Amino acid sequence: MANKNKLMITCKEATMLSVQKAEIKLSVRDRFRLFIHLVICQYCRLFDKHNKIINKIISNWKTDKKLSDNQKSSLQNLIEQKLK
């Protein structure tokens, strides 16, 4: 995404690289540019950190929603009927 020739990138470009690095391997140049930007920009550093936390949370996403007993017994009936 970032302009190929600049060493200094904008916050918009830095946050994009920060998002991309979770999924693809960044080029050495981009990794370096992101690193430099994060050293000097506290806001993008926060974004980068939060992004990692959010990724971790999403990968552990759980719910305590369950099927009711009625719903289970109708599923059970359905299966037994089909097996006959």
Next chain:
Amino acid sequence: MKSSLKINPKNWVAKFSDELFSFAYLRVNDEEMARDLIQDTFLAALKNLETFKGEISEKNWLYLILKNKIIDHYRKNVKTKKVRIDDYDNEDEFFDESGHWKKESLPHPFNNLLVSQTHSFEFYEILNKCKQKLNQLHSSIFSMKFINEIGSDEICKELEISSSNYWVLIHRIKLKIRKCIEKLFYGK
């Protein structure tokens, strides 16, 4: 009938239905739809009992069927809404023209309270609320990518978008989710 030794549909509800249901519920975010998907999964499994070769466990086999049902569900959902150019071309709420953070969008530190609660159920409620605040397209992409772990190639194909448009969308979704978590958690 080797497979019949390893597979017992009469136990499916008792052994697997809760797990499969919560898996589906998280992904479609709709109880009724999740129930339908579980039922469809069991019916499809019963129809295809002879294809179960015992190479994977009964449980993983059911998960596999369910995952395909969920992906079909997204396909149907996404097909009905073509990506419009203004979905990623409208005004940038996060960055100004020179690519710097706009003042109202600057990230604030998450405090330890939030970080320590990232495994709690309440936190997932917040995440869920934030997901619901996304527009339909963003929400579908969020589910496809982050919950169903569908690869970017497949998402681009399904939505008929280029890889650079894909990144613009993912970038924006991440910015929105982060901001929303911060806002709901601190009331900022």
